[in-house]
Amino acid sequence: MQSLLNSSHGKVAAELRSVPSSKLVIDKVSKTFTRNGKEFTVLDDINLHIEEGEFVCLVGPSGCGKSTLLNLIAGLDSPTSGTIYTNGNPVYAPGRDRMMMFQEHALFPWLDVLGNVMFGLKLKPNLNDAERREVAKYYIYLVGLERFTHSAIHELSGGMRQRVALARSLAPNPNVLLMDEPFGALDALTRENLYRDLQKIWQQRKKTIVFVTHNIREAVCLGDRVLLFSPNPGKIREDFKIDLPRLRDINNPNLSEVSSVITAALKQHLDAKGVAE
Amino acid sequence: MKKTLIRILLSALGFCAIIALWQLAFHLVDNRTKLPSPFSVFEYIKESILSGVLLSAIKGTLMRMFSGYAMGLLFGIPLGVLCARIRIFRDTLGMLALGLQALPSVCWAIPAILWFGTNNSAMIFVVLMGSVWSLLLSTQHGVMNISPIYIRAARTMGSKGLHTWIYVIMPAAFPSIVGGMKQGWAFAWRSLMAAEIVVALPVSKANGLGLQLNYGNDNNDIAQVIGIMIVIVAIGLLVDKILFSPWEKMLRKRWGLDAK
Ligand SMILES: Nc1ncnc2c1ncn2[C@@H]1O[C@H](COP(=O)(O)OP(=O)(O)OP(=O)(O)O)[C@@H](O)[C@H]1O
Ligand SMILES: [Mg+2]
Numbered sequence A: 001m002q003s004l005l006n007s008s009h010g011k012v013a014a015e016l017r018s019v020p021s022s023k024l025v026i027d028k029v030s031k032t033f034t035r036n037g038k039e040f041t042v043l044d045d046i047n048l049h050i051e052e053g054e055f056v057c058l059v060g061p062s063g064c065g066k067s068t069l070l071n072l073i074a075g076l077d078s079p080t081s082g083t084i085y086t087n088g089n090p091v092y093a094p095g096r097d098r099m100m101m102f103q104e105h106a107l108f109p110w111l112d113v114l115g116n117v118m119f120g121l122k123l124k125p126n127l128n129d130a131e132r133r134e135v136a137k138y139y140i141y142l143v144g145l146e147r148f149t150h151s152a153i154h155e156l157s158g159g160m161r162q163r164v165a166l167a168r169s170l171a172p173n174p175n176v177l178l179m180d181e182p183f184g185a186l187d188a189l190t191r192e193n194l195y196r197d198l199q200k201i202w203q204q205r206k207k208t209i210v211f212v213t214h215n216i217r218e219a220v221c222l223g224d225r226v227l228l229f230s231p232n233p234g235k236i237r238e239d240f241k242i243d244l245p246r247l248r249d250i251n252n253p254n255l256s257e258v259s260s261v262i263t264a265a266l267k268q269h270l271d272a273k274g275v276a277e
Numbered sequence B: 001m002k003k004t005l006i007r008i009l010l011s012a013l014g015f016c017a018i019i020a021l022w023q024l025a026f027h028l029v030d031n032r033t034k035l036p037s038p039f040s041v042f043e044y045i046k047e048s049i050l051s052g053v054l055l056s057a058i059k060g061t062l063m064r065m066f067s068g069y070a071m072g073l074l075f076g077i078p079l080g081v082l083c084a085r086i087r088i089f090r091d092t093l094g095m096l097a098l099g100l101q102a103l104p105s106v107c108w109a110i111p112a113i114l115w116f117g118t119n120n121s122a123m124i125f126v127v128l129m130g131s132v133w134s135l136l137l138s139t140q141h142g143v144m145n146i147s148p149i150y151i152r153a154a155r156t157m158g159s160k161g162l163h164t165w166i167y168v169i170m171p172a173a174f175p176s177i178v179g180g181m182k183q184g185w186a187f188a189w190r191s192l193m194a195a196e197i198v199v200a201l202p203v204s205k206a207n208g209l210g211l212q213l214n215y216g217n218d219n220n221d222i223a224q225v226i227g228i229m230i231v232i233v234a235i236g237l238l239v240d241k242i243l244f245s246p247w248e249k250m251l252r253k254r255w256g257l258d259a260k
Helices: A001-004 A012-016 A066-074 A113-122 A131-143 A158-170 A189-204 A216-222 A251-272 B002-027 B038-050 B053-085 B088-101 B106-116 B120-144 B148-156 B162-197 B210-218 B222-255
Strands: A024-035 A038-050 A055-059 A081-086 A097-099 A175-179 A208-213 A225-231 A237-241
Touching: A012 A131, A024 A066, A024 A158, A038 A066, A038 A175, A038 A237, A055 A066, A055 A216, A066 A097, A066 A175, A066 A208, A066 B002, A097 A158, A097 B148, A113 A131, A113 A158, A131 A158, A158 A189, A189 A216, A208 A216, A216 A251, A237 A251, B002 B038, B038 B053, B038 B222, B053 B088, B053 B120, B053 B162, B053 B210, B053 B222, B088 B120, B106 B162, B120 B162, B148 B162, B162 B210, B162 B222, B210 B222
Parallel strands: A055 A208, A055 A225, A097 A175, A175 A208
Antiparallel strands: A024 A038, A024 A081, A225 A237
């Protein structure tokens, strides 16, 4: 499989060698929802620059608007005011340059693993079906599931499903990968494996990643930056740069140290708001 | 392999036991006009196959069944999609479907005769009425209950419009539609049998299993009646195995055991 990358046979190799990523700019973005006739602001004046190939984690308590922001970047919803730019182009709708991975795997049960990974690829022009199949197989290999290429989704464990979802999001070769608590439902051991593999894949595929989580240690383990959100209205309160060497292990004591600093900061912001957890 | 063989053997043994009980009952009742012997029923079935009567009856019945059911699919599924999509259709046609599904569709035999006469069209219409509402409702239900996350995932991957309908919504609704197909078939099959008994009587040209049941009654031939009933059951089982089992197997393989 690795030979796929090295040997140069045509479009597939070219496709796999290209590692596009985007600069993301979130410019004065606010989002207001109306509920029971009452307006309330979920995101308030968010300003954010994310560099090409940067791995950014958003942390914050439930309901502070993390998923909402991700949906806006994905183009599944549009901001009430403000604009989001990818590589300088404003976002109006979903696009192949930005793939989203959800908390629930959202895999299609009527397709097998290969079919799921092929779904987005089939919508990508300039490749024929045989080439798409090769590309899909490469990503299935990348997430370590080549033995399950033709398995049904219900036959896979939760961790394997998220791996398929990751392969499915990576396959169309997006510039930006949006991940909404993708590992929230998994056990600790499975998660640790995924942290390691996700870091490796990120280094290999050089995507810009925006990763949402509740878990501060997870954020510190994965992110170049950790952005602290707090609710009512949702705002970015602090921006931590994480300078630990890669690949990071979540059990590393240095990592715990950084996490406790961020946890303390979060508590402070919540206390200031009078929100008891 | 060995397991299936044992299963088939046991099942055959069970059927032999049932036939033996029947034979016993035949001796106890000892009234040939009320309870035929297994042998005389077997004789009837054999003779009616050899004379071609049974096959032509089965052909007639299945022809009606398939025509009516095909029309049911043709109308039911698109209308179900329409009801799922557009509220006003759901509140009118969808409501109507809910009501009419509860109506035993043999009731349609009476207006059908009035509208089409005592002919094939009337019976095909009964089959259509038997199947179309289940198909419509199951499609509506299936489409409306698919998890929105599938559509969102598809949208992020660049699917929209017709592509989403064909490659996401319909496949996601498929388990529910298969359920409706099965139910529609069962309803239609029951009402066709009833309709054939009611309608087919005066129409000598429209051979069918219902007509043969009537003849059995006219001839006072209980062996014929029971024989035809056995054939009706056998066809029901066979259709289930041939028409629906493959779909269900596929669903179980893909969706897992929780497929509905
Ligand atoms: N479509 C919507 N209509 C109305 N309110 C909404 C909608 N979507 C989200 N909200 C509200 O916006 C707020 C933020 O929701 P969001 O899902 O972004 O939070 P979150 O930070 O992702 O929380 P969690 O960590 O629990 O996933 C919540 O109070 C939610 O009720
Ligand atoms: Mg969320």
